[in-house]
Amino acid sequence: MGDNLHKISSSTNAPYGTPPSLRSIDDLLKSGIIVINKQAGPSSHQVAAWLRDSFELDSTGHGGTLDPNVTGVLPVSIGRASKVIKVLQESSKEYICNLKLGKDPGRKKLDKIFAKFVGPIYQIPPFQAAVKRELRIRRIYELEILEHKSTSVLFRVECEGGTYIRNLCEDIGSILGTKGVMEQLIRTKSGPFNLEDSFSLVEAHDIFQNWKLSSNEDLMKKLLRPLEEMLVDLPKIEVKDSAVDAVCHGADLAIPGISAVSKKLKRGQLVSLVSGQSESIALGRATIGANEIIDKKNEKGKAVKLERVIMERGTYPREWKSK
Numbered sequence: 150m151g152d153n154l155h156k157i158s159s160s161t162n163a164p165y166g167t168p169p170s171l172r173s174i175d176d177l178l179k180s181g182i183i184v185i186n187k188q189a190g191p192s193s194h195q196v197a198a199w200l201r202d203s204f205e206l207d208s209t210g211h212g213g214t215l216d217p218n219v220t221g222v223l224p225v226s227i228g229r230a231s232k233v234i235k236v237l238q239e240s241s242k243e244y245i246c247n248l249k250l251g252k253d254p255g256r257k258k259l260d261k262i263f264a265k266f267v268g269p270i271y272q273i274p275p276f277q278a279a280v281k282r283e284l285r286i287r288r289i290y291e292l293e294i295l296e297h298k299s300t301s302v303l304f305r306v307e308c309e310g311g312t313y314i315r316n317l318c319e320d321i322g323s324i325l326g327t328k329g330v331m332e333q334l335i336r337t338k339s340g341p342f343n344l345e346d347s348f349s350l351v352e353a354h355d356i357f358q359n360w361k362l363s364s365n366e367d368l369m370k371k372l373l374r375p376l377e378e379m380l381v382d383l384p385k386i387e388v389k390d391s392a393v394d395a396v397c398h399g400a401d402l403a404i405p406g407i408s409a410v411s412k413k414l415k416r417g418q419l420v421s422l423v424s425g426q427s428e429s430i431a432l433g434r435a436t437i438g439a440n441e442i443i444d445k446k447n448e449k450g451k452a453v454k455l456e457r458v459i460m461e462r463g464t465y466p467r468e469w470k471s472k
Contacts, residue, residue: 169375177373180229186347212237221336230376240340251327384411393465402453414439
């Protein structure tokens with residue numbers, strides 16, 4: 150699983166569940182991710198709706214709004230994966246932006262001002278944003294000037310989800326004592342997904358139609374990703390087979406139900422609960438950290454408060470009694 154898990158008890162190789170990499174196309178069409186390279190024009194909502202209709206799906210969602218004129222990485226969730234798309238909306242993003250300034254400040258001054266914007270910044274969402282307009286803090290992880298020609302500045306920014314790059318451009322201009330306008334913006338990364346992972350809407354449509362006609366699964370397997378790929382950046386707790394169905398019915402996870410835990414898990418963190426087969430069961434909030442879970446492995450206290458169930462009930466057998 151690549152997440153440095155500390156084993157607490159030996160997990161059984163019970164004949165339940167399916168590793169995400171072995172899921173059928175039909176299963177992925179009920180609960181998967183398609184990473185779209187959005188073109189300029191449609192809104193994020195229109196892209197998700199078009200995919201829903203084109204792929205004859207019941208429901209789709211998207212991982213973080215892109216303005217109609219902004220292009221780039223837009224993960225679209227299918228079916229049950231829409232239950233956890235919020236994780237992607239809040240995950241880090243990377244953009245390439247072309248900033249147009251009212252005057253050329255010179256490279257030396259630009260470098261100095263750009264350095265000031267790395268770290269926490271204050272933003273008020275723009276009027277057109279679909280969120281409450283109140284002052285909030287967002288974090289800029291990296292800010293790099295790629296090219297500077299007169300009043301044009303091409304830069305790369307890696308930032309916390311929910312950062313408004315248009316506002317960032319205006320603020321940079323303001324501190325330079327001039328106008329700063331976002332001329333062009335491409336999202337190159339959303340959480341774990343980047344442009345190399347993405348497909349245009351036309352490519353996605355063609356791959357789906359080809360699969361329907363020929364049953365050739367190779368391209369569909371590249372296009373459709375298991376929902377677990379959305380959650381790779383979250384700490385994990387592996388749940389014993391005997392406790393999986395109880396969690397699917399909404400039970401908080403107690404320490405005896407844990408077979409392994411991410412060593413870096415801290416109290417209060419959002420955590421991904423997975424089966425021994427690496428399938429997503431649910432998302433929850435850790436009420437104790439990894440060290441406490443390991444120290445108290447023979448005790449009965451609660452470890453995770455459940456927030457969102459992902460797996461369907463009955464995937465694993467019921468081995469619990471209702472009160």
